[in-house]
Amino acid sequence: xxxxxDHILIEAxxxxxxxxxxxxxxxxxxxxxxxxNGISLNIKRGETVGLVGESxxxxxxxxxxxxxxxxxxxxxxVFKGKDIFELSKNEIRSLRRDMQIxxxxxxxxxNPRMTVGGIVGEPLExxxxxxxxxxxxxxxxxxxKVGLMPEHMNRYPHEFSGGQRQRVGIARAIALNPDFIVCDxxxxxxxxxxxxxxxxxxxxxxxxxxxxxxxxxxxxxxxKHISDRIAVMYHGIxxxxxxxxxxxxxxxxxxxxxxxxxxxxxxxxxxxSKPKIKENEKDLDIFQRGCPFQNRCSFKMxxxxxxxxxxxxxxxxxxxxxxxx
Amino acid sequence: xNDFLLNIKNLKTYFYTSDGLGKAVDGISLSxxxGETLGIVGESxxxxxxxxxxILKLIPDxxxxxxxxxxxxxxxxxxxxxxxxVREIRGNEISMxxxxxxxxxxxxxxxxxxxxxxxxxxxxxxxxxxxxKSIEMLKLVGIPEAERRVNEYPHQLSGGMRQRVxxxxxxxxxxxxxxxxxxxxxxxxxxxxxxxxxxxxxxxxFGTAVILITHDLGIxxxxxxxxxxxxxxxxxxxxxxxxxxxxxxxxYTQELLKSIPKIESSQKKENRYLHEIKGAVPxxxxxxxxxxxxxxxxxxMDICKTQEPDLLKNGExxxxxxxxxxxxxxxxxxxxxxxxxx
Numbered sequence: 285x286x287x288x289x290d291h292i293l294i295e296a297x298x299x300x301x302x303x304x305x306x307x308x309x310x311x312x313x314x315x316x317x318x319x320x321n322g323i324s325l326n327i328k329r330g331e332t333v334g335l336v337g338e339s340x341x342x343x344x345x346x347x348x349x350x351x352x353x354x355x356x357x358x359x360x361x362v363f364k365g366k367d368i369f370e371l372s373k374n375e376i377r378s379l380r381r382d383m384q385i386x387x388x389x390x391x392x393x394x395n396p397r398m399t400v401g402g403i404v405g406e407p408l409e410x411x412x413x414x415x416x417x418x419x420x421x422x423x424x425x426x427x428x429k430v431g432l433m434p435e436h437m438n439r440y441p442h443e444f445s446g447g448q449r450q451r452v453g454i455a456r457a458i459a460l461n462p463d464f465i466v467c468d469x470x471x472x473x474x475x476x477x478x479x480x481x482x483x484x485x486x487x488x489x490x491x492x493x494x495x496x497x498x499x500x501x502x503x504x505x506x507x508k509h510i511s512d513r514i515a516v517m518y519h520g521i522x523x524x525x526x527x528x529x530x531x532x533x534x535x536x537x538x539x540x541x542x543x544x545x546x547x548x549x550x551x552x553x554x555x556x557s558k559p560k561i562k563e564n565e566k567d568l569d570i571f572q573r574g575c576p577f578q579n580r581c582s583f584k585m586x587x588x589x590x591x592x593x594x595x596x597x598x599x600x601x602x603x604x605x606x607x608x609x
Numbered sequence: 610x611n612d613f614l615l616n617i618k619n620l621k622t623y624f625y626t627s628d629g630l631g632k633a634v635d636g637i638s639l640s641x642x643x644g645e646t647l648g649i650v651g652e653s654x655x656x657x658x659x660x661x662x663x664i665l666k667l668i669p670d671x672x673x674x675x676x677x678x679x680x681x682x683x684x685x686x687x688x689x690x691x692x693x694x695v696r697e698i699r700g701n702e703i704s705m706x707x708x709x710x711x712x713x714x715x716x717x718x719x720x721x722x723x724x725x726x727x728x729x730x731x732x733x734x735x736x737x738x739x740x741x742k743s744i745e746m747l748k749l750v751g752i753p754e755a756e757r758r759v760n761e762y763p764h765q766l767s768g769g770m771r772q773r774v775x776x777x778x779x780x781x782x783x784x785x786x787x788x789x790x791x792x793x794x795x796x797x798x799x800x801x802x803x804x805x806x807x808x809x810x811x812x813x814x815f816g817t818a819v820i821l822i823t824h825d826l827g828i829x830x831x832x833x834x835x836x837x838x839x840x841x842x843x844x845x846x847x848x849x850x851x852x853x854x855x856x857x858x859x860x861y862t863q864e865l866l867k868s869i870p871k872i873e874s875s876q877k878k879e880n881r882y883l884h885e886i887k888g889a890v891p892x893x894x895x896x897x898x899x900x901x902x903x904x905x906x907x908x909x910m911d912i913c914k915t916q917e918p919d920l921l922k923n924g925e926x927x928x929x930x931x932x933x934x935x936x937x938x939x940x941x942x943x944x945x946x947x948x949x950x951x
Contacts, residue, residue, distance in 0.1 A: 509870035548827030
């Protein structure tokens with residue numbers, strides 16, 4: 285029997301990031317915002333894991349931690365057998381070749397004073413992969429891969445539309461032939477008719493390069509389309525994780541159920557039974573104990589106010605953090 | 610004819626800029642019945658917001674100018690009214706809520722102040738009565754502890770709460786028409802569901818007609834009775850909601866509906882790719898000749914490149930601006946081939 289761990293490319297273990305709130309005359313931390321509060325997640329080779337949740341739930345922070353773009357408060361991320369937070373500066377540099385990120389906003393994530401050729405070619409130069417004519421040829425083929433023209437090389441980001449800029453961002457991300465890309469809301473800034481183009485490009489690149497994606501988005505239909513497994517985040521923790529069809533057919537956590545019921549469907553013949561969203565409740569005080577969803581949950585029990593529920597496997601590959609199961 | 614509350618005829622709003630003439634809205638006609646919810650869908654830059662702002666004469670002049678058209682509200686042409694007369698209508702009989710609830714509320718006044726302002730101005734209420742009415746409105750839109758909240762400033766509220774305040778201001782004078790321009794785009798899905806439900810409930814209570822502007826076809830499908838699809842400053846298609854989603858006639862609508870990922874459908878492994886619309890929305894400064902959608906259209910014909918079609922009828926209340934609806938050109942070319950549905 286083959287070991288499952290053989291396929292795992294990246295694994296986050298109990299990852300935490302707490303940001304200080306400074307106060308008092310000496311600007312000392314008076315309290316901590318637990319942006320990411322104990323996330324464990326693994327991504328297999330060639331797999332796309334979706335990370336969904338509302339704004340402020342910590343999904344982008346999680347993405348950045350997994351790439352070590354920010355330092356964690358505690359926890360580890362094992363990539364190809366090594367904890368990336370233990371790596372030296374030189375080792376980090378080579379790690380960057382294997383992990384990349386595509387940002388949400390193609391307007392602010394590209395340097396306006398660099399040409400597209402410069403933007404896409406920069407990683408090649410920094411990592412001593414190619415320079416001069418060779419680099420230019422590589423950049424041309426990269427632009428071609430993402431559906432741009434070689435003559436776009438000498439243009440500046442402002443000359444492109446949002447969709448084309450996102451293509452430039454993707455070309456830069458795949459330039460070093462990485463194994464893993466974090467896509468942080470890659471299509472949310474784009475027009476509806478452009479979204480499909482970018483999603484298809486990401487899928488095609490994944491098939492060609494056998495990439496693994498962490499797809500961060502608040503748009504559940506986009507995430508559902510592109511992902512293999514989906515993790516739902518709420519207030520710094522993963523409340524449910526499952527294979528996508530399973531998650532959409534059989535959501536077990538009350539928050540996932542609320543979230544799925546809230547999506548408006550573009551099919552007027554479907555009549556959804558809307559579970560009543562609890563109205564007017566205060567959102568959770570971020571310093572409160574217990575389950576983060578307790579204030580909005582219709583099934584709150586005493587236990588929920590005391591301890592935070594831990595993720596447990598209730599069905600094959602279906603994990604939830606809730607005392608109901 | 611007279612059951613129409615609002616009737617826009619051939620509205621043209623152009624932008625005169627250093628980049629040239631931008632035809633943001635180029636001949637849009639629409640009508641709204643009492644108590645109806647009309648959805649307007651389109652992508653960014655297609656003229657949805659400019660249409661809405663034109664209705665209330667809120668467009669910045671210069672650079673924009675309404676060059677042609679009529680906006681008949683209860684028989685009176687808003688475009689011909691003087692500024693004080695328009696001010697009488699604005700916020701009183703027609704009011705509007707915007708996408709970004711933070712920037713559309715005044716940060717230096719309490720929310721109580723901002724709701725009372727509408728009431729003292731349009732209904733001549735005394736200050737104390739206006740404050741009482743404000744608290745009542747806040748309760749109506751579901752803000753807890755309204756008595757305390759009325760003295761708070763916008764920054765003390767969450768995004769969803771701010772949008773509720775905007776709705777309270779907009780509905781304070783029981784307007785006949787509420788224009789909601791992307792009211793939930795800045796909000797999370799669960800909050801979005803709450804705000805939409807609130808809007809629909811209030812609509813029922815007050816009998817207000819709503820123009821709901823959005824790029825989200827899901828929101829339209831769940832809330833609107835009739836839909837207008839806008840592309841490049843023109844009405845591309847108009848139909849009742851169910852008809853539009855089940856039997857779209859304009860290739861743009863068809864393509865758009867096909868390209869959005871649907872959450873209900875369980876897709877097969879080999880079918881990972883989404884349907885794509887090639888190209889991008891044209892700039893209002895460089896519109897293509899003929900039909901504005903022809904460079905992206907899968908059914909493009911010679912005539913599309915040179916001549917723009919009129920809104921043609923497909924059934925009693927279904928209009929689409931496409932040559933294929935003209936029998937001369939259709940010759941069985943598109944026999945329902947775009948309908949995925951069995």
